[in-house]
Amino acid sequence: MTQNIYDDDTFFAGYGQLDRSRLGLDGAPEWPTLRAMLPDLAGKRVLDLGCGFGWFCRWAAEQGAERVLGIDVSANMLARAQSMAKGEAVVYLRADLEAVTLPRGAFDLVYSSLALHYIVDLEGLLAKVRRALKPGGVLVCSVEHPTMTAPTEPEWVKRPDGRSVWPLDRYLAEGERVTDWLAPGVIKQHRTIETYVALLLGAGFRLTDLREWGPSLEQSAERPDFALGRERPFFMLLGGRLED
Amino acid sequence: MTQNIYDDDTFFAGYGQLDRSRLGLDGAPEWPTLRAMLPDLAGKRVLDLGCGFGWFCRWAAEQGAERVLGIDVSANMLARAQSMAKGEAVVYLRADLEAVTLPRGAFDLVYSSLALHYIVDLEGLLAKVRRALKPGGVLVCSVEHPTMTAPTEPEWVKRPDGRSVWPLDRYLAEGERVTDWLAPGVIKQHRTIETYVALLLGAGFRLTDLREWGPSLEQSAERPDFALGRERPFFMLLGGRLED
Numbered sequence: 001m002t003q004n005i006y007d008d009d010t011f012f013a014g015y016g017q018l019d020r021s022r023l024g025l026d027g028a029p030e031w032p033t034l035r036a037m038l039p040d041l042a043g044k045r046v047l048d049l050g051c052g053f054g055w056f057c058r059w060a061a062e063q064g065a066e067r068v069l070g071i072d073v074s075a076n077m078l079a080r081a082q083s084m085a086k087g088e089a090v091v092y093l094r095a096d097l098e099a100v101t102l103p104r105g106a107f108d109l110v111y112s113s114l115a116l117h118y119i120v121d122l123e124g125l126l127a128k129v130r131r132a133l134k135p136g137g138v139l140v141c142s143v144e145h146p147t148m149t150a151p152t153e154p155e156w157v158k159r160p161d162g163r164s165v166w167p168l169d170r171y172l173a174e175g176e177r178v179t180d181w182l183a184p185g186v187i188k189q190h191r192t193i194e195t196y197v198a199l200l201l202g203a204g205f206r207l208t209d210l211r212e213w214g215p216s217l218e219q220s221a222e223r224p225d226f227a228l229g230r231e232r233p234f235f236m237l238l239g240g241r242l243e244d
Numbered sequence: 245m246t247q248n249i250y251d252d253d254t255f256f257a258g259y260g261q262l263d264r265s266r267l268g269l270d271g272a273p274e275w276p277t278l279r280a281m282l283p284d285l286a287g288k289r290v291l292d293l294g295c296g297f298g299w300f301c302r303w304a305a306e307q308g309a310e311r312v313l314g315i316d317v318s319a320n321m322l323a324r325a326q327s328m329a330k331g332e333a334v335v336y337l338r339a340d341l342e343a344v345t346l347p348r349g350a351f352d353l354v355y356s357s358l359a360l361h362y363i364v365d366l367e368g369l370l371a372k373v374r375r376a377l378k379p380g381g382v383l384v385c386s387v388e389h390p391t392m393t394a395p396t397e398p399e400w401v402k403r404p405d406g407r408s409v410w411p412l413d414r415y416l417a418e419g420e421r422v423t424d425w426l427a428p429g430v431i432k433q434h435r436t437i438e439t440y441v442a443l444l445l446g447a448g449f450r451l452t453d454l455r456e457w458g459p460s461l462e463q464s465a466e467r468p469d470f471a472l473g474r475e476r477p478f479f480m481l482l483g484g485r486l487e488d
Contacts, residue, residue, distance in 0.1 A: 147391060147412060157401075157411070165411035167403070168391060169475040172458045192477075193437055194456040207451045212438040214416045231413040233436075 002098050002118045003187045006052075006074035014182035016080075024055035029226060030142060030213040030235050034113070037140050037209050037239045041065045044108040047132060049097055049125075049141075050115025054081030054090065060111075061088035069107075071095050097125055102132035112141040114235070117149060117188045126203035136244040139205060145212060145233040149177055149190040156228060166232040196238060205240030213237055246342050246362045247431045250296075250318035258426035260324075268299035273470060274386060274457040274479050278357070281384050281453050281483045285309045288352040291376060293341055293369075293385075294359025298325030298334065304355075305332035313351075315339050341369055346376035356385040358479070361393060361432045370447035380488040383449060389456060389477040393421055393434040400472060410476040440482060449484030457481055 005011050019027030025035075042064035048057050051070030060068045068090040072078050078092050085092075093100075098121055110129050119125055129139060148154065150171040156164040170190075177190045191199075193210075200207060213236070214229035249255050263271030269279075286308035292301050295314030304312045312334040316322050322336050329336075337344075342365055354373045363369055373383060392398065394415040400408040414434075421434045435443075437454075444451060457480070458473035 147415070151409070152407060153403075157409075159397075159411070163396060163413060165395070165401075165413045167401070167409035168412045169407060169409045171391070171476050172456070172474045192456050194454055197451070197454040201452070207441070208445070210438055210441040212416070212436050230416045232415050 002073065002096060002120060004073045004096075005118075005183065005186050006072075007076050008183050011183035011186070012074075012076045020055075021053060024053070025059055028113075029215060029219055029223075030237065033211055033213055034140065034142055034237055037211070037237060038111070039109060039138050041109065045069075045106060047071070047102070047107045047110045049110060049112040049129075050118075051081065051092065052077045052113075054078075054084060054092065056111060056113060057081070057090045057092070058084070058086070058088055060109075061090050065089065067091070069093060071097065071100060073097065100128070102128050104131050105134050107133050108137055110137070110139045110141075112139075114142055114144065116141055117143040117191070120189060122189070122191070123199055123202070126199055126205075130203045130205070130242065133242055135242060137242050138208075139200070139240045140209075140238070142213070142235050142237045143196065144188065145236045146171065146191060146193050146196070147232050148234060149188055154179060164228055164231065166228075168232075193236065196236065200238060200240045203240075204242060206243070207238070208241050209237065209239030211237040246317065246340060246364060248317045248340075249362075249427065249430050250316075251320050252427050255427035255430070256318075256320045264299075265297060268297070269303055272357075273459060273463055273467075274481065277455055277457055278384065278386055278481055281455070281481060282355075283353060283382050285353065289313075289350060291315070291346070291351045291354045293354060293356040293373075294362075295325065295336065296321045296357075298322075298328060298336065300355060300357060301325070301334045301336070302328070302330070302332055304353075305334050309333065311335070313337060315341065315344060317341065344372070346372050348375050349378050351376050352378055352381055354381070354383045354385075356383075358386055358388065360385055361387040361435070364433060366433070366435070367443055367446070370443055370449075374447045374449070374486065377486055379486060381486050382452075383444070383484045384453075384482070386457070386479050386481045387440065388432065389480045390415065390435060390437050390440070391476050392478060393432055398423060408472055408475065410472075412476075437480065440480065444482060444484045447484075448486060450487070451482070452485050453481065453483030455481040 025031045046060045046065045046068045048070045051072045057068045057070040070092045073096045212233040214233040215226040220227040269275045290304045290309045290312045292314045295316050301312045301314040314336045317340045456477040458477040459470040464471040
């Protein structure tokens with residue numbers, strides 16, 4: 001079972017202070033890239049796996065999605081999502097993504113932002129996603145970039161000449177990684193890019209997008225705290241489509 | 245124009261000592277993985293871009309390929325390839341891959357081992373590859389893994405606890421990288437995985453394989469000089485297929 005760190009009070013308090021929590025999609029620097037990977041949502045049925053505060057669900061409803069289902073394991077996050085609801089066509093469901101049962105052939109788009117790197121049985125979840133999509137359905141998701149999750153010590157190292165380098169190791173040693181981020185003992189699953197792609201293809205998707213997101217030069221100039229993301233990408237964004 | 249480093253005498257002398265030069269395909273530890281990505285070659289027409297000593301060309305002929313064309317820019321390498329020819333259905337052609345003209349709709353498979361990271365205009369070359377393939381044709385290629393080409397200083401760094409880490413930086417800064425490997429001033433083109441995949445999809449291929457090759461635990465045990473490849477992969481292997 002996946003750890004439910006978002007219901008840890010310390011983690012949740014810290015998480016709530018992040019730009020992406022306070023400002024929503026516009027507080028997530030990778031959002032414009034992810035958004036460009038999405039199909040037109042007007043009249044579509046949308047599932048958001050790991051919907052958190054529901055920012056994407058509400059946005060999808062604003063884009064004219066016919067129905068939006070947001071699933072998250074965190075009671076804390078869903079309570080906040082519900083409190084921000086404005087009568088849109090959004091339904092929230094609390095469930096563990098490892099165990100959830102999804103309706104068959106029900107969605108045009110499955111979306112997931114920064115949730116899948118917590119999932120232990122990703123192959124099982126993607127098989128469920130495949131069945132939950134209509135023919136021609138689309139999956140768009142983001143995960144922490146595998147070079148970010150791999151290292152034994154995921155902290156920038158200052159070189160004698162002042163450069164910061166990312167100490168990559170254990171890249172091919174897939175499995176659990178425990179880090180202290182907002183709270184001690186946060187558990188993520190490290191997978192290689194090879195594995196993410198193989199799981200997607202193996203689930204029957206055609207790969208349509210693979211992006212390694214780091215800040216643009218412009219974003220780096222505006223936000224020096226992002227700049228190191230040009231040395232090593234923060235996120236990997238994947239897009240896949242089922243055959244019609 | 246791509247640097248022709250294989251006709252540098254110092255480089256060529258060193259390159260000729262590598263296992264992959266002396267022993268051929270069996271001296272290349274990634275070969276079993278690459279081989280598993282190949283279609284059946286019996287009766288097929290095959291093009292090898294950057295064929296070097298012709299090990300793959302001769303192997304393809306042994307597999308029953310109807311015709312094999314090997315192209316390389318290096319006179320040194322082609323002379324050696326010719327000297328090892330045994331009357332197989334292999335033709336060698338000396339040409340710069342940046343400038344070569346390829347016949348249209350002529351091949352079932354285009355193969356390229358560790359050559360494409362030297363190419364400046366990879367988009368242009370892939371467009372030519374696409375046109376050179378028959379409908380349903382296949383591209384299988386390997387390149388140095390982008391985490392390997394990216395760094396300012398591509399040398400393992402020993403940490404205080406004895407671990408070796410790979411000092412990743414400049415990952416998103418694509419372009420020329422100059423390293424001293426076998427000879428000073430070897431020029432390669434660093435590209436992200438995103439870019440390799442986008443170029444392949446953009447050229448009309450469906451992605452069928454993306455492998456990040458490092459030694460297996462078994463290979464690491466046999467060859468301690470390979471073991472660091474488990475910390476950071478050596479190669480990326482890509483497979484693509486055109487629509488029928």
